[in-house]
Amino acid sequence: MRFQSLFALAILAGIAAPSGASAESAARDLKVEEANRKLVVEFYDKFFNKHDLTAASVVAEDYRQHNPQVPDGKQPLISFFTGFFKDNAQSKAEIVRSAADGDLVWLHVHATNGADDRGQAIVDIFRVKDGKIVEHWDVIQAVPKEAANKNTMF
Amino acid sequence: MRFQSLFALAILAGIAAPSGASAESAARDLKVEEANRKLVVEFYDKFFNKHDLTAASVVAEDYRQHNPQVPDGKQPLISFFTGFFKDNAQSKAEIVRSAADGDLVWLHVHATNGADDRGQAIVDIFRVKDGKIVEHWDVIQAVPKEAANKNTMF
Numbered sequence: 001m002r003f004q005s006l007f008a009l010a011i012l013a014g015i016a017a018p019s020g021a022s023a024e025s026a027a028r029d030l031k032v033e034e035a036n037r038k039l040v041v042e043f044y045d046k047f048f049n050k051h052d053l054t055a056a057s058v059v060a061e062d063y064r065q066h067n068p069q070v071p072d073g074k075q076p077l078i079s080f081f082t083g084f085f086k087d088n089a090q091s092k093a094e095i096v097r098s099a100a101d102g103d104l105v106w107l108h109v110h111a112t113n114g115a116d117d118r119g120q121a122i123v124d125i126f127r128v129k130d131g132k133i134v135e136h137w138d139v140i141q142a143v144p145k146e147a148a149n150k151n152t153m154f
Numbered sequence: 155m156r157f158q159s160l161f162a163l164a165i166l167a168g169i170a171a172p173s174g175a176s177a178e179s180a181a182r183d184l185k186v187e188e189a190n191r192k193l194v195v196e197f198y199d200k201f202f203n204k205h206d207l208t209a210a211s212v213v214a215e216d217y218r219q220h221n222p223q224v225p226d227g228k229q230p231l232i233s234f235f236t237g238f239f240k241d242n243a244q245s246k247a248e249i250v251r252s253a254a255d256g257d258l259v260w261l262h263v264h265a266t267n268g269a270d271d272r273g274q275a276i277v278d279i280f281r282v283k284d285g286k287i288v289e290h291w292d293v294i295q296a297v298p299k300e301a302a303n304k305n306t307m308f
Contacts, residue, residue: 064305140293
């Protein structure tokens with residue numbers, strides 16, 4: 001069997017497998033993962049709970065943004081939340097649980113804006129490279145008033 | 155210092171620290187984490203892409219559900235999606251990336267219902283215990299038509 005055929009088979013095998021199963025099963029370094037978690041959790045708490053915009057010093061200048069409301073880059077992030085924190089002085093974001101896997105850190109968050117706010121369930125995903133946060137994805141859902149179970153969204 | 159005081163201090167310290175930072179920094183076993191990822195990804199793909207309800211054999215009878223639309227338990231999960239798959243025969247859920255950390259597996263998913271559907275961004279979190287999926291959280295957001303960046307939500 002020639003090299004090209006083997007290569008084609010490998011690609012086909014990769015496409016056929018459920019995505020997400022293979023990509024992150026490569027060698028993992030728990031020391032790096034825990035350092036990434038620490039970096040992201042400290043950034044998140046300072047930025048979103050203390051509203052300390054200087055926490056963005058660990059965000060890369062060319063930060064790649066997947067939240068559809070915010071443009072790419074560190075400065076647009078700071079600009080967006082300068083306005084947001086001014087308008088929502090009581091906003092906070094409690095990290096309920098987290099995961100660190102490869103270069104990604106995942107946070108499950110309960111964001112609220114004042115004591116009477118049911119708030120939003122959020123998962124933020126950050127990619128860390130060379131000690132900087134370089135990319136971000138999130139998914140955001142309002143916490144509903146009623147539910148089919150008594151467990152809360154958290 | 156008495157035991158009660160030490161205990162109270164420990165609780166205070168736990169509350170004061172950013173949550174999520176400490177709880178999952180305990181000893182981690184990558185073999186277990188990768189086995190959990192495999193179990194969850196295979197379940198997810200069979201259930202949500204092949205609409206094979208028998209995949210729920212790995213779901214615990216007393217499955218604890220945090221999705222506010224679905225009651226606790228394995229049977230309510232099957233009942234809910236029996237109806238959902240009947241009404242949404244083209245629905246699929248592509249796993250874009252995943253994380254395995256401790257007993258949790260996190261999936262970032264693009265769910266769609268047909269080729270013209272922009273779909274939903276989802277993060278699902280599953281807890282695995284003794285080879286069964288015992289708990290589930292999710293956050294779901296519709297993919298918007300327009301965005302402030304060109305990166306997509308994935």
